[in-house]
Amino acid sequence: MADLQTAVTSGDVMETPVLDDEAPDLLHRISEEGGYAYVSMSTRAAGGDIRAAEAAREMAWEQLHSGPWNSVLPVWRDAYSMACLFVAKFHYANGEFTEALRVLDMGLIMGGTVLRKDLDSAVGKATERANALLRVSEQSVNGCANPKSLTNQNAINMTEQNSEDGKKVDIMLRRFESEQIVDRRQVLQILPKKSLSCKLVDRRSALSLEGFMRDYFLPGSPVLLSDCMSHWPARTKWNDLNYLKKVAGYRTVPVEVGKNYLCNDWKQEMLTFSEFLERIQSNGPDVPTYLAQHPLFDQIQELRNDIVTPDYCFAGGTEMKSVNAWFGPAGTVTPLHHDPHHNILAQVVGKKYIRLYPASFSEELYPHSESMLQNSSQVDLDNFDPNEFPKIQDLEFMDCILEEGEMLYIPPKWWHYVRSLTTSLSVSFWWSASPSSPTS
Numbered sequence: 130m131a132d133l134q135t136a137v138t139s140g141d142v143m144e145t146p147v148l149d150d151e152a153p154d155l156l157h158r159i160s161e162e163g164g165y166a167y168v169s170m171s172t173r174a175a176g177g178d179i180r181a182a183e184a185a186r187e188m189a190w191e192q193l194h195s196g197p198w199n200s201v202l203p204v205w206r207d208a209y210s211m212a213c214l215f216v217a218k219f220h221y222a223n224g225e226f227t228e229a230l231r232v233l234d235m236g237l238i239m240g241g242t243v244l245r246k247d248l249d250s251a252v253g254k255a256t257e258r259a260n261a262l263l264r265v266s267e268q269s270v271n272g273c274a275n276p277k278s279l280t281n282q283n284a285i286n287m288t289e290q291n292s293e294d295g296k297k298v299d300i301m302l303r304r305f306e307s308e309q310i311v312d313r314r315q316v317l318q319i320l321p322k323k324s325l326s327c328k329l330v331d332r333r334s335a336l337s338l339e340g341f342m343r344d345y346f347l348p349g350s351p352v353l354l355s356d357c358m359s360h361w362p363a364r365t366k367w368n369d370l371n372y373l374k375k376v377a378g379y380r381t382v383p384v385e386v387g388k389n390y391l392c393n394d395w396k397q398e399m400l401t402f403s404e405f406l407e408r409i410q411s412n413g414p415d416v417p418t419y420l421a422q423h424p425l426f427d428q429i430q431e432l433r434n435d436i437v438t439p440d441y442c443f444a445g446g447t448e449m450k451s452v453n454a455w456f457g458p459a460g461t462v463t464p465l466h467h468d469p470h471h472n473i474l475a476q477v478v479g480k481k482y483i484r485l486y487p488a489s490f491s492e493e494l495y496p497h498s499e500s501m502l503q504n505s506s507q508v509d510l511d512n513f514d515p516n517e518f519p520k521i522q523d524l525e526f527m528d529c530i531l532e533e534g535e536m537l538y539i540p541p542k543w544w545h546y547v548r549s550l551t552t553s554l555s556v557s558f559w560w561s562a563s564p565s566s567p568t569s
């Protein structure tokens with residue numbers, strides 16, 4: 130017990146070998162961009178001044194928000210990572226491990242690539258410490274030690290929450306199970322008009338890569354792929370919310386709150402994964418909280434180990450563009466839109482309704498005119514006036530219910546609308562075919 134406690138709170142330093150190597154060059158490049166104040170604050174931060182570290186982080190943050198995301202210079206993203214590492218170092222030295230993790234996650238989410246290794250390894254160390262603290266405080270709740278003698282109040286709070294966890298997690302799991310039982314009549318009441326009445330997407334079991342290429346990839350046609358995910362560790366692990374809480378509970382993730390990204394009341398928030406799981410549990414379908422299109426598996430290695438890149442993504446000489454998580458409660462809607470890449474959407478937990486219109490129907494689907502939204506339709510399939518959007522009325526589409534353990538292939542530029550019917554955890558793999566491929 131004493132050993133554990135010492136191991137947890139002894140003030141060892143958070144090492145940052147890449148930063149130590151890269152800092153002079155990075156600071157030089159930042160001053161070339163006119164970031165003299167940032168350079169001066171960072172230099173003071175490196176010398177042990179926490180307020181300077183925080184000021185540097187603020188300055189980099191402002192640069193990240195000074196214009197459209199794609200116009201932000203990469204050097205400012207690396208500057209943000211560097212400042213996050215400085216700030217996290219102070220928290221770490223003070224035994225504030227969950228706070229250090231929050232700052233490091235912001236660095237991973239918003240920062241650049243140069244200091245990624247340091248961020249990942251610091252996350253590993255801080256997670257270890259936060260978990261050790263949690264174990265100590267759990268033991269203290271059982272009467273072995275005084276939790277107030279520990280430094281990290283967050284870990285204690287988490288233990289206090291955990292004393293109810295037996296009950297809570299049980300409820301979560303029952304909810305997951307009962308949500309699987311959704312009958313067709315109930316589903317049709319929730320879905321847009323005419324759902325499941327047109328052409329259903331082909332469903333193929335254990336389809337070979339050759340069969341996939343020949344019948345779907347080359348013709349550019351969607352297909353539901355079943356019996357090809359049973360080997361994913363996530364298929365067994367992610368049904369247990371306790372597991373997700375354990376590997377990712379302290380980590381910060383960006384979530385979307387509101388009906389969908391085209392609505393005025395829509396906003397983004399940063400939550401810990403534990404807070405997010407609690408929201409999933411408590412949210413009514415009116416205000417869903419959706420962890421949508423987030424590269425969670427670049428951020429959280431343990432979760433990366435639970436998923437497997439489908440062989441189908443190697444069709445056409447793959448260049449993987451992004452692997453994203455889409456986690457949320459029943460009732461999340463991704464409005465009608467298209468993406469430029471091939472997509473395998475893999476359903477790990479729960480089920481979703483998906484409607485697809487071919488790429489060639491673009492004109493009839495009333496794309497927004499602003500450049501940022503040109504890949505989204507103005508039509509809200511859940512509620513639209515046929516007089517305003519007459520062309521979509523009789524348009525044929527394909528649709529399906531993507532069941533747990535199945536994948537859907539969506540060809541590039543095919544329009545898709547997605548609604549979760551249960552609590553749902555899915556992963557999308559976007560890839561582009563090499564230029565020599567006929568479908569690139």
Ligand SMILES: O=C(O)CCC(=O)C(=O)O
Binds near residue numbers: 455472474547557
């Ligand atoms: O699952 C969703 O809500 C949307 C998925 C999607 O749009 C995609 O994978 O491209």
Ligand SMILES: [Fe+2]
Binds near residue numbers: 466
């Ligand atoms: Fe999409």
